[in-house]
Amino acid sequence: MTAEDTAARIARWMDRAAPDLDDFAAIAEKAWAELPDEFRALTGDVEIRVDDFPTDEALDELGLDSEFDLLGLFQGVGLAHAPAVAGTGQMPNRVWLYRRPILDYWAEHEETLGDVVTHVLVHEIGHHFGLSDDDIDAVEAAAD
Structure with a gap:
């Protein structure tokens, strides 16, 4: 890498701040938006939300000690367990993405931020489909 290349790489980062919410x-x-149309169609009306960290209640429910241990969370009734008609007062299905833990993970790995978020x-969304962590890991391993 030339000195010009190094200077250009440094210049790209000098004035950048971490992405806010x-x-x-x-x-x-x-x-x-970049996920396949067929995949998005299968998800139904799941909401995607972002926050800096998971709630203390979510951490307690999952038995986690640190708010940095959870990058995302599905809350709701997965498609595999959903009744034919939603109950009155039922909260919408949501996928939470936690900014600070994701940024921490990104800083320690060789992936782009976009790839980590995806x-x-x-x-x-795999949990929304009713898949366990082991099921999702197996699907990802097969895709690799």
Whole structure:
């Protein structure tokens, strides 16, 4: 790499800040939009939300000690367990993406931020489909 190449790489990063929640939501929307149409159609009306960290209740429910241990979460009734008619007062199905843990993971790995967000999004949608972590890992291994 030439000195010019190095200077250009450094210049790209000198004035950048970490993406805020609005930026992160836009990254998630782009990741969603780039998924295959057939896949998105199967998800139904799942909402995609972003926040800095999971709630204490979510961490307690999953038995996690650190808010950095959870990159995303599916909340709701998965398609495999959904009744034919939604009950009154039933909350919508949601996929949560947690900005700070995802950024922490991204900083430690050799993937683009967009790839990490897409991976977490697809993983959580897998839970919406009723798949376990082991099922999702097997699907990902087969795809690789």
